[in-house]
Amino acid sequence: MIDFNLRLENGSVLLRPLEEADLPPLLVLSSNPEMWRFFTHDLSTMDGLSEWARPAFEKQRLQFAIIEKKSGNLIGSTALGNISERDSRMEIGWTWLGVSYHGTGLNSVVKKLLLTYCFEKIGLERVEFKTDVLNVQARKALKNIGAIEEGVLRSHTLMTSDRRRDTIYYSILKQEWEYVKRENDW
Template structure:
């Protein structure tokens, strides 16, 4: 099964729909706090960084979603499916960020639930992987909280903003773990 780049996913409260070029102006309003991007591969607080970040999504190399609050009809942030390997039945969830007022609100866990359910129950993935900066303790805690297993660190793996080299830590959830994780998280 191939990735549908027109895919929309939703729960009772959230809609995940593909990023459109017309979304960039609204997203730019939420990205002005440069401190938000210290653990991110692009500095989205400047327009060039935002456009560079969006380019793979607009070229359909990554399925980047905007996260929308259905009741308020406002964009809260973004997340993506990427690094899809059909033969290996593997996909990555990442490139996730939330506007500052929505951080720590439980939205990230809801988004992961929607995406993991789709990955395991519609795409029939064997493995869903996540990666983050080894220094990003908040993201690491969030991944552990949803049941992702820490796998290891790739040293000097990724170029970050301000020319810093990131040590990247990988996490994953396997198909064999999915039912247990759904029960543990009351999904």
């Protein structure tokens, strides 16, 4: 179902598979530990960044480097994972952008590119998203693209600070995609 050499692009961004050579420039973007309070890994160190990237290099998820086409800069990362071919679903997640790219609209552009691939190229029935219930910014962003809140898994994930995260799930279904596409200003 997943081509681990997949490249996706539009007028604003290029998504290409993450490479080990991307880790040092990503570390420059991720060096503020405060960025990771809602994340399952602290990417502010090379050890943390390498541990987070390991599943991508082991082909357990398709982790992309996000390149802003206007500048050519590596600006963050996103992924396709938790793939269930039998159930025709997968998750879009593991997404982050460098602080200077927050609020630029590029996260929505990336989501549209991935959702278009999921629904229009490979014909998935469901795309899932999940985040920390405390991450108000991520929850708002998911609602803004039309993802439907489904529920909370309590004490679901161990965070880097030894806090147990309550994880909130969202999804978009195949039959909702045309509406989501039409209603968004991406």
